[in-house]
Amino acid sequence: MDNIVIETLDAPQAIGTYSQGIKSGNLVFTSxxxxxxxxxxxxxxxxxxxxxSQVLTNLNAVLKSGGSSLKKAIKLTVFLTDLSYFPQVxxxxxxxxxxxxxxxxAVQVSALPMNAKIEIEAVGSVE
Numbered sequence: 001m002d003n004i005v006i007e008t009l010d011a012p013q014a015i016g017t018y019s020q021g022i023k024s025g026n027l028v029f030t031s032x033x034x035x036x037x038x039x040x041x042x043x044x045x046x047x048x049x050x051x052x053s054q055v056l057t058n059l060n061a062v063l064k065s066g067g068s069s070l071k072k073a074i075k076l077t078v079f080l081t082d083l084s085y086f087p088q089v090x091x092x093x094x095x096x097x098x099x100x101x102x103x104x105x106a107v108q109v110s111a112l113p114m115n116a117k118i119e120i121e122a123v124g125s126v127e
Contacts, residue, residue: 003024
């Protein structure tokens with residue numbers, strides 16, 4: 001089974017030595033996404049719910065490029081610099097996943113790239 005590198009202009013370009021995502025068999029694995037605007041490369045900062053929405057939009061773009069989508073997400077891992085943001089994460093997730101949400105883990109970390117407050121990675125299925 002060959003791994004296929006996913007590259008899309010609809011999500012932020014990698015800011016290091018990694019791929020936006022990898023398709024392997026009927027799964028798509030994304031790299032972590034932070035709230036970067038894919039057009040400007042600038043970090044969205046301020047309204048935390050907008051930051052979460054940008055991250056999920058970026059993830060959806062990578063998943064779609066690999067033949068999946070957030071609707072087909074199996075597992076998300078959420079990294080937060082402060083777990084007190086968790087209620088806001090849940091509010092935004094209810095908008096993006098109104099039914100049958102994917103499995104999810106959330107962990108607090110000391111820092112994230114570009115001083116972001118949130119990073120999410122995903123695994124999605126391909127039919």
